[in-house]
Amino acid sequence: MILTEIKANPEFEAQLAKMGGADVKMCFQCGTCTADCPSGRRTSYRVRKLMRMAQLGLKDEIVDCEELWECTTCYTCVERCPRQVPIVDIVIALRNIAVAEGHMLANHKPTATNLYTIGHAVTVTDKVKEQRKAIGLPEIPPTVLMNSNAMADLTKILKATGFDKIVE
Ligand code: SF4
Ligand code: SF4
Known part of the structure; x- marks a missing residue:
């Protein structure tokens, strides 16, 4: 996706904020979380990318991506994030939005x-x-x-x- 094609999504921003994910704005994309994420070493999950997708309001892409479910909530990223972004809270908020709108993995x-x-x-x-x-x-x-x-x-x-x- 070309960045200039991305449009602001204030509805999703408000929805995410209501679910406890407002601080995704604090992320400045340093990548520390992805570098330390044990799940990302074994899967295609990239937590930094997920935070960026959330900042950009890419709701449709987020609720349908399998990587959303590859975080084990180990909190390593939260301990190391220099901006103290509550990453796990944001992942859980994104999951709650996905499930509430009918996006549940077949295995779940x-x-x-x-x-x-x-x-x-x-x-x-x-x-x-x-x-x-x-x-x-x-x-x-x-x-x-x-x-x-x-x-x-x-x-x-x-x-x-x-x-x-x-x-x-
Ligand atoms: S470590 Fe924190 S600031 Fe850095 S990319 Fe991850 S969430 Fe963003
Ligand atoms: S809490 Fe999730 S995103 Fe953060 S390091 Fe652990 S598996 Fe990765």
Whole structure:
């Protein structure tokens, strides 16, 4: 993309600011974050580039890029950024915007569906029950799985936040 083709995107800027990413403006593109990012050593993810894309308002490109999900939230970049940009907060804000608008990776969908349907991201299989029993734990953990009122509350929260529409 030629930089002169990029138009300001004040709506996205406001949306990102509302979600906690206003300080992306502080980034002066030194590249320290990318140089230190352990994920970037193994993937095509470049955190400096993501910050620049956010500054430029490239929302469509950001919500559709797989690299958005390659940050492990290890916080190495946050510790080393000379401008104290809250990089992880910005990555999470960008992810929240992407998911709220229906951009969820296929691999994430089953996990999100589990959370909505049973209240757990990971299912408690028969094997897990056996393992729990073997170390002296109840087969079913004392979570929403044991408490229908808590599960009902969780369902209400997920519906109120629109999570049900994302997994449907
Ligand atoms: S280290 Fe901070 S200032 Fe430097 S490119 Fe990364 S986010 Fe921007
Ligand atoms: S928090 Fe994410 S972007 Fe920052 S260094 Fe770790 S993996 Fe890279």
